[in-house]
Amino acid sequence: MAFLKPISDRYLIREMTKPLLIACMGISVMMVSGFLFELADLIIIKQVEVWAVIKLLVYRLPSLMVQTFPLAVLFATLYSLGRLVKDNEYTAFRLGGMSFQRIMVPFLFVAIIMAGLTFFINEKISPWATHRSQNIIRQVVLQETPPGVEENVFFRGPGDRFFYVGQVKPQAGTLEDIMVYELEGDNRLPRLITASSGRFFDDIWYLHEGLAIDFDEAGYPAFQVRFDQYEINVGQQIERFFGRQRTPQEMSRAELRQEIQLFSRSGLNVNSLLVDYHIKLAIPISAIVFVLLGVPLSINFGRGKGLAVVLSIILIFGYYVLLSLARSLGRNDILAPFLAAWLPNAIFLFLGLLLILRGEGRRL
Numbered sequence: 001m002a003f004l005k006p007i008s009d010r011y012l013i014r015e016m017t018k019p020l021l022i023a024c025m026g027i028s029v030m031m032v033s034g035f036l037f038e039l040a041d042l043i044i045i046k047q048v049e050v051w052a053v054i055k056l057l058v059y060r061l062p063s064l065m066v067q068t069f070p071l072a073v074l075f076a077t078l079y080s081l082g083r084l085v086k087d088n089e090y091t092a093f094r095l096g097g098m099s100f101q102r103i104m105v106p107f108l109f110v111a112i113i114m115a116g117l118t119f120f121i122n123e124k125i126s127p128w129a130t131h132r133s134q135n136i137i138r139q140v141v142l143q144e145t146p147p148g149v150e151e152n153v154f155f156r157g158p159g160d161r162f163f164y165v166g167q168v169k170p171q172a173g174t175l176e177d178i179m180v181y182e183l184e185g186d187n188r189l190p191r192l193i194t195a196s197s198g199r200f201f202d203d204i205w206y207l208h209e210g211l212a213i214d215f216d217e218a219g220y221p222a223f224q225v226r227f228d229q230y231e232i233n234v235g236q237q238i239e240r241f242f243g244r245q246r247t248p249q250e251m252s253r254a255e256l257r258q259e260i261q262l263f264s265r266s267g268l269n270v271n272s273l274l275v276d277y278h279i280k281l282a283i284p285i286s287a288i289v290f291v292l293l294g295v296p297l298s299i300n301f302g303r304g305k306g307l308a309v310v311l312s313i314i315l316i317f318g319y320y321v322l323l324s325l326a327r328s329l330g331r332n333d334i335l336a337p338f339l340a341a342w343l344p345n346a347i348f349l350f351l352g353l354l355l356i357l358r359g360e361g362r363r364l
Helices: 006-044 050-086 089-095 100-141 253-265 271-301 305-331 337-363
Strands: 153-157 161-169 174-184 189-201 204-215 221-233
Touching: 006 050, 006 100, 050 089, 050 100, 050 271, 050 305, 089 100, 100 253, 100 271, 161 253, 174 204, 189 221, 253 271, 271 305, 271 337, 305 337
Parallel strands: none
Antiparallel strands: 153 161, 161 174, 174 189, 189 204, 204 221
């Protein structure tokens, strides 16, 4: 029972919760403030209805929360523990018999809760809300311009047809990097059609320089033929695909995994999608990594509120620079997708463990 210290645990959790809530609100306000300039342009310049803009803002909040929570955990750890060190409360805890590792437990407890909440929002709420916000942009904001399908999007057509289009150029009426997966006939055997380019007119797509593959019941290619041009009736004009198309940000990990499995069986390069798939888990877990780095950093160097703010800004900036760089390397096949997504967490975790071991060495 010596391990359980409810009074000290509640105190440390309370000390961390206050700056955590403040950081959540502050970081969210800063992120929303930047977005408000875009919303003001929609109302004033594009004359979009105020209600549509309000809905757009509300639907963006879950994705902002996913970015905010891990950063707030880092700030709260540095701020609260830095104050404890400055006011000698950390020394009092140590003299009372609490080890360095035991003091870390309440901070990890809060981080695990925030990581779970972030993952839940990122998996269950954010994809749906992001999809709704993107549909507002597609249907309302861009209604005065020719519609276009964004890069790397998926949508389901009439019947059992699934489409992937790398890019659409509306003014030229052309398509690039196309894949159509359909179930045909009474036996429902799949057919895969891929093409490097194509063009569309009304509800007809004309695909160029592609390959059509029929699969048998075991899932192996039974017949394939190359074509210079292939005509496919998609059943509706490309504008009607608005509301159906989805980017990886509009999909949960489970949905994205299904698309990756489908595309990998077709022989397409799915590294770009795999990077986004792993990042959807890496970002929530970063809250725990930030505590493992923030606690020893605060104890060794943290003295006061100002330093906590400065360290938070430096670490947050460094983390997202690493994440952006690693993501780009992964999408361009320079790094393995799993490594690209988890590299920033691995580097920060290594630094945290190094500081922990360094602190333990000083105490020996």
